[in-house]
Amino acid sequence: MNPAIGFVLLTHNNPDQILFLCEQLTKLFDNAPIVIHHDFSQCQVNVGLFPKNVSFVEDWLTTQWGSWGIVGGKLKALRRLYADHNPDWFVVLSAADFPIKPAQSILDDLYNGGFDAYLYHRQIERCDLPIPHEKGFGNENFVHPAWERLAFERYVAIGFGFYKLATRMKWRTKAFYLRQRFLIEKLTPFHGSVKCYAGDFWLTGNRATAEALIADSELNRSLIAHFMRRPVPDEGFTHTVLGNVPSLKISPDNKRFTDWAGQFNHPRTLTEADIPHLLSSSSHFARKFQFNREMLLRLSEQLSQTQLELDRQSA
Structure with missing residues (x-):
């Protein structure tokens, strides 16, 4: 029988925290x-x-913020997970x-959710909205209307960067972009029916989703070549990749709790004071936590107790 669920972890530091998370996932998910994939x-x-x-x-691949290694590492780990275990999710x-x-x-949410x-x-x-460089996108983050411009410049427009010079001279503009549709269709994969999609990195998916991501297809090869640059x-x-597979039903709710209020590049670090709010949310996982063994053990114990109560109710 295939496992109900499996996990892909992308890591590069904090070995004690990696080990602790694996121990807790092993305990909580049987x-x-x-x-x-560790760098x-x-x-x-x-x-x-x-x-x-x-x-x-x-x-393994070397990984840095904003590098292809993060994506390539995820694909390597996902291929191994499905070659060795083939979980449902x-x-x-x-x-x-x-x-x-x-x-x-x-698991009940995943099997019964319809996605x-x-x-x-x-x-x-x-998108031509101005990007709020000083304060970032705030609590809206990926849903901020101007985030679409950032994504368009990153992934679709034909960009010419001069980052080192602009940084040294303290220029706000660090690149210029050609946005003409005929150039985009000629120089990127985004022509015909292929559309660009973007958003938060973190993902939960089923076997069909995994197969779409790791498929050695002409579209995937062209998208890999494009996004690597x-x-x-x-x-x-x-x-x-997933947005161009019509048969997949994708929920925009990634089931992750994050707090971007007042943040720029990373969500706020969560503390013990956040736990009651986390437990009452509809999310499955939360991020980001600094490694506090005692706090996370208490959270894990609360989850175990909740599961026992649910088991008694269903008995």
């Missing part, structure tokens, strides 16, 4: 398979300490994530 160039990890249901990608996590719903509640994937995504068209491909590649 030894579900976990495949880790060993940034931090060493003792793989012998991990539970037997955990494996590591051996031909998969969840992509970082070491700074943690479940905030009992395992059975998450193939849970991924915040939006179709990207030309583009900045921050992790917020566009997966969305574009």
